Amino acid sequence: MRTTRSGERLQESARQVEALLERHRVLEQLAQRQEGPKKDLLEALSHRQNLAELAARLRGLHPADLALILEALPAEDRRLVWTQLQPNQAAQVLAEVSESVRAFVLGCSDVDALRAVVREMDRDDLAWLADSLPRGLREEVYHSLSEQDRSWIASQAIWPEGSVGHLMTGETLTVREDESVGGAAAELRAHKTLPHQADALFVVDSRNVLRGVLPLRELLLHPPETAIGEVMNADPVVLEPHEPAHEASQAFERYGLVAAPVVDDRGKLLGRVSVDAVVDFIRRHSELAALKRAGLSGEEDLFAPARESARNRWVWLSVNLVTAFVASRVIGLFEETIQGLVALATLMPIVASVGGNTGNQTVALMIRGLALDQVTRGNIPHLVRKELSVALLNGVVFGSIVGLAASLLYGSYALGGVMAMAVLLNLLVASVVAVGVPIVLHRSGRDPAQGASVLLTFTTDSMGFFIFLGLARAFLI
Amino acid sequence: MRTTRSGERLQESARQVEALLERHRVLEQLAQRQEGPKKDLLEALSHRQNLAELAARLRGLHPADLALILEALPAEDRRLVWTQLQPNQAAQVLAEVSESVRAFVLGCSDVDALRAVVREMDRDDLAWLADSLPRGLREEVYHSLSEQDRSWIASQAIWPEGSVGHLMTGETLTVREDESVGGAAAELRAHKTLPHQADALFVVDSRNVLRGVLPLRELLLHPPETAIGEVMNADPVVLEPHEPAHEASQAFERYGLVAAPVVDDRGKLLGRVSVDAVVDFIRRHSELAALKRAGLSGEEDLFAPARESARNRWVWLSVNLVTAFVASRVIGLFEETIQGLVALATLMPIVASVGGNTGNQTVALMIRGLALDQVTRGNIPHLVRKELSVALLNGVVFGSIVGLAASLLYGSYALGGVMAMAVLLNLLVASVVAVGVPIVLHRSGRDPAQGASVLLTFTTDSMGFFIFLGLARAFLI
Numbered sequence: 001m002r003t004t005r006s007g008e009r010l011q012e013s014a015r016q017v018e019a020l021l022e023r024h025r026v027l028e029q030l031a032q033r034q035e036g037p038k039k040d041l042l043e044a045l046s047h048r049q050n051l052a053e054l055a056a057r058l059r060g061l062h063p064a065d066l067a068l069i070l071e072a073l074p075a076e077d078r079r080l081v082w083t084q085l086q087p088n089q090a091a092q093v094l095a096e097v098s099e100s101v102r103a104f105v106l107g108c109s110d111v112d113a114l115r116a117v118v119r120e121m122d123r124d125d126l127a128w129l130a131d132s133l134p135r136g137l138r139e140e141v142y143h144s145l146s147e148q149d150r151s152w153i154a155s156q157a158i159w160p161e162g163s164v165g166h167l168m169t170g171e172t173l174t175v176r177e178d179e180s181v182g183g184a185a186a187e188l189r190a191h192k193t194l195p196h197q198a199d200a201l202f203v204v205d206s207r208n209v210l211r212g213v214l215p216l217r218e219l220l221l222h223p224p225e226t227a228i229g230e231v232m233n234a235d236p237v238v239l240e241p242h243e244p245a246h247e248a249s250q251a252f253e254r255y256g257l258v259a260a261p262v263v264d265d266r267g268k269l270l271g272r273v274s275v276d277a278v279v280d281f282i283r284r285h286s287e288l289a290a291l292k293r294a295g296l297s298g299e300e301d302l303f304a305p306a307r308e309s310a311r312n313r314w315v316w317l318s319v320n321l322v323t324a325f326v327a328s329r330v331i332g333l334f335e336e337t338i339q340g341l342v343a344l345a346t347l348m349p350i351v352a353s354v355g356g357n358t359g360n361q362t363v364a365l366m367i368r369g370l371a372l373d374q375v376t377r378g379n380i381p382h383l384v385r386k387e388l389s390v391a392l393l394n395g396v397v398f399g400s401i402v403g404l405a406a407s408l409l410y411g412s413y414a415l416g417g418v419m420a421m422a423v424l425l426n427l428l429v430a431s432v433v434a435v436g437v438p439i440v441l442h443r444s445g446r447d448p449a450q451g452a453s454v455l456l457t458f459t460t461d462s463m464g465f466f467i468f469l470g471l472a473r474a475f476l477i
Numbered sequence: 478m479r480t481t482r483s484g485e486r487l488q489e490s491a492r493q494v495e496a497l498l499e500r501h502r503v504l505e506q507l508a509q510r511q512e513g514p515k516k517d518l519l520e521a522l523s524h525r526q527n528l529a530e531l532a533a534r535l536r537g538l539h540p541a542d543l544a545l546i547l548e549a550l551p552a553e554d555r556r557l558v559w560t561q562l563q564p565n566q567a568a569q570v571l572a573e574v575s576e577s578v579r580a581f582v583l584g585c586s587d588v589d590a591l592r593a594v595v596r597e598m599d600r601d602d603l604a605w606l607a608d609s610l611p612r613g614l615r616e617e618v619y620h621s622l623s624e625q626d627r628s629w630i631a632s633q634a635i636w637p638e639g640s641v642g643h644l645m646t647g648e649t650l651t652v653r654e655d656e657s658v659g660g661a662a663a664e665l666r667a668h669k670t671l672p673h674q675a676d677a678l679f680v681v682d683s684r685n686v687l688r689g690v691l692p693l694r695e696l697l698l699h700p701p702e703t704a705i706g707e708v709m710n711a712d713p714v715v716l717e718p719h720e721p722a723h724e725a726s727q728a729f730e731r732y733g734l735v736a737a738p739v740v741d742d743r744g745k746l747l748g749r750v751s752v753d754a755v756v757d758f759i760r761r762h763s764e765l766a767a768l769k770r771a772g773l774s775g776e777e778d779l780f781a782p783a784r785e786s787a788r789n790r791w792v793w794l795s796v797n798l799v800t801a802f803v804a805s806r807v808i809g810l811f812e813e814t815i816q817g818l819v820a821l822a823t824l825m826p827i828v829a830s831v832g833g834n835t836g837n838q839t840v841a842l843m844i845r846g847l848a849l850d851q852v853t854r855g856n857i858p859h860l861v862r863k864e865l866s867v868a869l870l871n872g873v874v875f876g877s878i879v880g881l882a883a884s885l886l887y888g889s890y891a892l893g894g895v896m897a898m899a900v901l902l903n904l905l906v907a908s909v910v911a912v913g914v915p916i917v918l919h920r921s922g923r924d925p926a927q928g929a930s931v932l933l934t935f936t937t938d939s940m941g942f943f944i945f946l947g948l949a950r951a952f953l954i
Contacts, residue, residue, distance in 0.1 A: 295838060
């Protein structure tokens with residue numbers, strides 16, 4: 001039995017694929033450099049052999065590993081690896097890769113190759129990927145489907161990304177309440193295979209209304225003659241398709257679920273969400289949150305073309321530019337004061353920076369608290385009081401340090417005092433804004449991760465400059 | 478059948494608990510205000526009745542929901558709710574709450590109450606929580622355990638947090654290769670219950686070496702006389718206890734696992750990791766990463782006492798102060814230049830800010846790429862070239878905008894030109910640093926999420942000031 005660690009196995013595969021690609025590149029370059037007659041048979045053979053070796057190596061890999069390898073390759077290599085994949089591998093890889101890589105590989109496939117790939121897909125993957133396919137092919141595929149599959153895909157299309165419906169699969173196994181454990185087991189045996197991660201049968205009545213859930217293990221633990229109604233779980237956790245996916249993921253986490261039934265508003269069984277879709281969602285969601293915090297809206301790919309990446313960052317750059325300009329105009333109000341004491345220009349970024357950084361810590365805690373439903377109407381005053389106390393404490397301690405350093409540096413106790421007071425006041429401002437802004441964004445249905453940091457830094461910069469230079473004008477000049 | 482959405486159910490419970498706590502507080506205040514004889518029986522009764530109602534409401538809640546409610550309560554209420562829990566609930570809640578809440582509730586329980594709670598724990602939870610218990614109680618519990626449980630706990634203690642061993646449970650069901658499907662099913666029936674999320678039996682030989690994995694469903698799908706060796710999966714994904722937990726979580730995600738066996742280096746079965754431990758790990762890990770990025774080292778609790786929170790933020794504040802001071806000294810080098818043209822002081826934060834923000838976008842992409850193993854030795858030059866191109870493109874576009882704005886504002890094309898050039902150069906610096914720093918931190922075994930942003934902002938601030946003021950001294954004064 002193999003006991004290679006899963007992580008190492010993937011890295012080893014990636015290394016081998018990269019080595020083959022490297023060899024391929026060298027051969028290509030050689031071929032290009034050489035003139036007509038010298039491009040001899042031997043070389044073409046070695047080139048083709050290398051490609052065959054690559055294809056063989058790729059055939060042995062898990063689709064999820066292939067997807068990861070594709071993500072990490074530059075455009076030219078990615079195209080080469082993609083074209084060497086078997087249609088059934090390609091179909092699974094297509095479902096696993098990120099949106100931008102999917103767009104890329106679809107863009108560099110011809111219709112015939114794509115048709116072969118699409119034929120290998122199950123209806124869940126088809127529903128998931130339908131929008132990405134070229135229009136002509138999409139319609140062609142659509143007409144070749146059974147009535148049932150077609151209506152499933154149509155019904156799937158109405159659930160937006162981030163909803164339970166979007167994570168749902170239609171592959172469910174159902175039984176009736178009045179069947180026996182033995183009868184259900186016999187039916188399963190007749191099926192031969194079970195859907196992936198189906199750990200339970202769903203018990204429905206004649207109108208397809210969900211009555212309960214029967215974990216497969218119960219079929220093993222109870223004598224064949226037991227009625228299913230007696231051993232099923234009649235109070236399972238149930239999802240609805242319009243529920244936000246993150247609520248479903250919290251339910252999976254809280255109650256340790258492997259799969260959960262999805263029902264419509266009349267309680268009829270629609271499908272099933274399994275834990276692998278949830279794990280996938282949680283990871284993508286947390287990655288996206290990290291990117292959003294840095295102002296990247298979509299799923300930007302590390303290897304996207306430079307021009308696309310540049311455009312992707314324009315919105316944020318523009319927002320940043322506007323806020324920086326406003327903060328800069330605040331300084332502009334005090335140019336005379338600075339003219340009178342240039343040290344102010346040197347010291348002012350410290351006041352702004354300390355406020356922004358401590359405020360961002362509070363924002364990070366608030367975003368987590370909001371995501372975990374820990375922030376309630378009742379405890380907000382408590383939170384504000386607490387963060388103000390923290391800011392007061394830290395403002396006194398660090399304000400004194402900064403003030404002392406400034407006095408020693410410029411030989412002026414008055415300047416030190418102004419500096420200390422400005423740091424303290426800016427920390428107080430930062431704490432109130434850092435608690436308030438995420439709450440306001442959350443209440444107005446926006447994502448606090450996306451906007452809170454910008455708004456906070458904007459406030460702490462502008463207010464930091466204003467407080468420091470204002471105090472300086474009042475007390476120093 | 479109930480079909481309340483899981484998220485709503487939790488919020489409803491939380492609201493009810495809060496209402497009861499509010500009533501409790503009002504009654505307490507009334508009791509305190511009133512003098513001796515007026516504290517009459519009736520009031521004490523209503524008070525006691527309220528507590529009983531609270532305890533009854535709490536008894537109906539899932540431990541995971543209770544944990545969430547505890548996390549969101551201020552200290553006094555948290556203490557009250559905790560003391561109203563049944564010992565078996567309290568035992569499960571203790572395993573679910575965050576470290577800081579755990580420390581809090583343990584701190585406000587007396588030894589007798591704790592002993593009752595600890596008696597309800599299984600050995601996995603005991604191993605997990607042993608370090609948090611008061612020393613005396615820990616030893617008392619330890620001596621009351623069976624030899625087997627004691628050695629399990631001792632063996633668990635050696636696996637550090639963040640390793641597979643830390644997520645592992647010892648609850649496994651094993652069979653031999655030469656048994657039949659029917660025999661294994663009969664054994665299971667004799668067991669009556671199965672461990673949580675056990676979706677497979679582990680097949681071992683007489684020396685307890687893992688030979689394969691037999692999904693429970695196979696017991697249902699195959700005739701009783703089939704040999705287990707024929708239907709088991711002889712090439713399952715296997716974990717080792719010293720593997721990093723995040724590699725295991727990637728394997729669960731990639732291969733859609735529900736549970737995976739853990740073996741030692743000789744292939745002997747040690748235990749099992751189930752998907753709920755993995756989901757829990759992924760969520761905690763991504764939350765911690767977000768906090769780390771803001772410079773919060775540990776699991777800071779939103780409701781921790783102000784003094785503790787303040788201290789928690791000192792390391793980061795100190796680091797921030799040092800970097801801000803260094804950047805400020807860079808400005809100090811150019812005080813004469815600023816004296817000559819105060820507009821420089823007004824404009825310089827824009828140069829620093831634009832560099833810092835775009836650099837942080839690249840850092841966010843790099844951190845994700847490193848976490849997903851997408852960044853390899855081979856593609857780093859490609860990444861650097863790409864980010865430099867993005868910076869060049871955006872530097873030209875946004876540098877021109879900023880430069881034009883500055884020229885119009887101060888009526889000086891020379892000042893505008895210096896501004897444009899400084900923005901372009903600082904974006905180029907930011908792109909190289911943003912690609913390089915996360916890679917260096919990752920290679921040296923550190924967490925890029927924790928350090929990369931500080932180092933980046935430090936560089937873009939200092940270099941932004943240096944480039945802008947340096948160019949100004951050369952061309953404007």
